[in-house]
Amino acid sequence: MSQTFSKIIPVTSSIPTSCVDYVHPWTDSCLQAICGLYLYCMFDSLRVYGTVYMLTLLMKGRIPTKDDIKKTLYGIVQSTAFLSGTGFGYSLFLCSLRRLLGHFNILTVSAMPAFLASVFSILIERPSRRTLLALYVSNVATETVWNMAKSRNWVHNIRYGDVAIYSVSMALLLTYFKGGYHKNSDSMFRVLRFVVGPYEEKDYSTRSSQAGGFYRQHVQNNPNDGSRNRSGSWQARNKKNIVLHVVNQMLRVYKKLVYKIKCCDRHIACPHPFSCLYYTLAGAGKMFSIGLGIQISLKLVLNIKRIFQSPRNLKSILFKREMLNLASFLGAYSGLFRASLCILRRIRGKDSPSHALPAGLLAGLxxxxxxDTTVALYVMWKAAQITYNLGIDKGVFPKxxxxxxxxxxFSTAILFHAAILEPTNLRPSYWKFLHSISGGRIACMSRIPLDVWGLDTSESLKKVLAQTKTVPVVYF
Structure with a gap:
C-alpha cells in the first residue's frame, strides 16, 4: 500500500537540485548544454526528414519538376526547424524554469518544459502535418498512460482489449464510408476503399446487374471458350509434353470453376457485379495475396544480411507459421465484411449504411x-478525429x-514526463527515437535526484538502457 501511495506525488513536492546535477551533468554551462542539444537535434532532424521527404518524392513515380524540388526542400527545412526547435525549447525551459522558481517539482522536471517547447515548435510545422503528428503522439501517449496506470496496479490488461478497440473503431469508420461521409477525402477512407472494395460506397455507379447478366449470357453462349485449343499442332505438342498438358488442364478447370462461381446467385440489393460468393472470395483472396507479399518483402529486406551470409537461412526465414498472420488477417477481414453485408442485404431485402456496423464488428474478429496495439490505438484516434470533424460539419460539436x-x-508532455521519470512505461521505439534525436542526452540526464519521489527512476533507466541496447553517452 505504501508503495502505491509513494507514486501519487503532490505537485508542490519539490527538490532543490541544480541544472548541473540533473539536466546537464556533462557540462557546467546551461548555454553550452542548450546549444549542444540544438545543434545535434538540427543535424539529426535533417537526416531523418531528408530521408522521409526524398523517399516521398521518389514514390511519386515520375521525374520531379522544379516546383516538386522546391516544395521538398522547403518541407525538409521546415520540418527540421520544427523538430530541432522542440529539443532547443525543452532544454531552454528546463534551465529557465529552474532559475525562475529556484527548484524543480514534478511538473517542471520534464512535462511543463516539453509542453512549452511543443507550443512554439508545432507552430513552425505545416498545418497539414499537425494533425498527423498529433495522432501519432496521442497514440503513443495513450499506451504510455495505460502502462503508467498498470504499473501502479490501477488497471489490468484486458484479454483481446486491442481487438475490441480495433473492431469498434473500424466498424464506425466503415459506417461513415458506406454512408457517404468519406467525401471529405480523408486518407483513411482511401485505405478502406482498397481493403473492402469500392462497391460498398454510397450510390456506387454500377449498382445494376447488367455486368453479371452479360457475363452469364456470354458463358452460356460460349461454354467451351476457356477450353478450346488454338490449333491442332498446339494440342499435339501438349501430348508430347505431359507437364505442359497437365498445367493446361488445371488452368481450364480453374477457369470453369471461376465461371460457375461468378454465375451463382446475386441478391438484387447487392451493388457488386457477379455472385455474392465470388464477391466474398475475390476480396479475401486479393487481400490475402497482398498481405503475404508484404510480409515476405519485409522479411527479405530486414534479413538481407543473413541471406547473403548463407542462402540456407532463406528457408528458416520464410517458412514460419507467423508468415501467414498478416495475410490471414487481411484476407479474413475483407471476406468477413463482404459476406456479412451480403447476408444482411438478403435478410432485410435492401442495402443500408447501418449494415456496416455489425459487419465491421464481426470482421474485426x-x-x-x-x-497490434499501435494499429488499434491509431484506428481509435482516427475514428475519434473523423467523428469530431463530422460533428463540427453537422453542428453537433463546437469547433x-x-x-x-x-x-x-499535451501528449508530448506526457511522453517526455515518462521518458524522464518512468521510462519503462514508454514504448521502446519512442525511447530509441528520443535517444537518437538528443544524441544520447536523454539517457545522460541524472535520475538520482528524482529517486526521492519513489518511482525507482534510476533503476527504470537501467532497465530501459539494457532493453533497448542504448548507452548513456553524449554524442557531440
Missing part, C-alpha cells in the same frame, strides 16, 4: 490473427480553435 495543437503539446 480477424484482428486476433495479427493483433475548438487550436485543439489539434493542444493535443499534440
Amino acid at each position: 480477424a484482428f486476433t490473427r495479427y493483433p 475548438v480553435p487550436g485543439f489539434t495543437e493542444f493535443l499534440y503539446c
